[in-house]
Amino acid sequence: MSASILQDKQETLLEVEELCTYFPIRSGVMQRESGQVKAVDGVSFQVRRGESFGIVGESGCGKSTTGRSLLRLIEPTAGKVRFDGKDITGMESGSLRTLRRDMQMIFQDPFASLNPRHRISKILEEPLIVHGIGKAAQRRERVAKVLETVGLSAWQLERYPHQFSGGQRQRIAIARALMLEPKLIVADEPVSALDVSIQSQILNLMQDLREQMGLTYVFIAHDLSVVKHFCERVAVMYLGRIVELGDKRSLYGQPKHPYTQALLSSVPSPNPGAVSERIILQGEVPSPANAPAGCVFHTRCPQAMDICRQERPVLKSVSQGHQTACHLYS
């Protein structure tokens, strides 16, 4: 690996600062705002060029909302997102549309993310048309090339999405995201709707594409082992906040936050002889409309202290490239 690649690896492509996305709760005849669901509440992280950054957490922890807020598919309530040096949170819609060339998304459900009334050729060509790229003949050439890159053939172009299997559809969705040669791809649970046997195919494809095209991924998943396989750095979210963030090796090897520890202990081991201590959390995840004060995890934390009920912990370094938001380590 040459030094320039190492250099590139250090460069920050995406910088998220105190990102908040709240949804209003409306009630009554007048639809007055009576509260807020804090889906994402002060999330900060950085993604380096060329890396895969994983976001894990249970359903409802705000990881998908984070992904969509990054691309402003949902308007964030507060905070800053800088992409490639440009602040996209304050950007007006015209320049944002232009910038969308560089940041794409892959969705969870390949049965929902493709318009059922469009042929594959149209689905793949449309991004180029929208951004005014190339003439008709060049566009068709590019469509055929990208389709081949994701492992499908040109004779399937005139088919409709319903004529493909789930794995093939996800390949088409990936192809669509690649059409504009983006720098960043936010993949929101890209394999969780697929059969396990297809999952690894799609993950390998995404991995290959990253090397070929120099992509950067924000990879959102609830499956810890998939993230471990795919990502270099991982953030663990709980109730709209990042509780732990670190290099894959140290986060999976020495999880610091009690929530991460509990989460990791729930992953079944492929070795039947392995003695693993399963940490079982008590209670339910509190509602994000009414999050606990202080540390959001204190209601279920086996090691909760007085300070946890009063003061909100911030992300602090515990070792090189490993941070956690927990009072146990401050």
Add this chain to the structure above:
Amino acid sequence: MSQPAVQMSVPPPSHAEVSSPWSDAWRGFRRNRLAMIGLGIIVFFILIAACAPWLAPFDYKEQDLMDRLKAPNGEHWFGTDDLGRDIFSRIVYGTRISLWVGFSSVLGSIAVGTLLGIVAGYYGKWVDTIISRLFDILLAFPGVLLAIAIVAALGPSLQNALIAIAIVNVPVFGRLVRAKVLSLREEEYITAARSLGMKNSRILLHHILPNCLGPIIVQGTLGIATAIIEAAALGFLGLGALPPEPEWGKMLSDSRQFIQKAPWTVLFPGLSIMLTVLGFNLMGDGLRDVLDPRMKS
């Protein structure tokens, strides 16, 4: 190779069996016998309307006071009315009026209703509130009553009856489209379209509108039936076509005093109305089966 050579062993099909959503729908429709009967009836009436000058043995305006209220016979197949006009010829020409009113008023309702519904559904907020309340107000009046009020304001004529019927049916299509857009807006492929950097106008025209077409076509077909009945009702009340236009509803009302003496004067216009409406309803139901996803299993 980290990437298994993808399941591409299937050879390219020589006979391209591309099944588009529309051709699938047509295949399903053809299997529905009742719907095909409905289509047959509609085609039959369209042909009659198109060939009216060649089919009608008499001029629909031509009076023959010597031949008043004649029962059906070899010369006057459907008999004659109180002014001695040939009922068969009047019905043949009346087909043109009914179909014209049905199709054009529904097209008008669809155009306005779809526009309002899409705007209300996609942009939401106060735009939606205003448009939806407008629909509610229009729907609060019984359809025919509202049409009567509109025609009374505009003055009785076939064209004004048509406009009135179109206005009355706008909220039907508007609400349908709004509801469809509300659900489509949450579809992931719409989010995907936005993430690709598409403008709202393109999303609406290329992604939302084509997916609304199924319910619009279904409702439109059923709406033609309603519009024909409403036009006949307005005609019956003397608020639609003016004499001597051979409008079916008007023919009914002109002849109702002779119903005992000469039942054929009301029988044939009544049958014509019933048959066209039946045709559109059968076809509409058939279309719903194949185009409306809620009915699909």
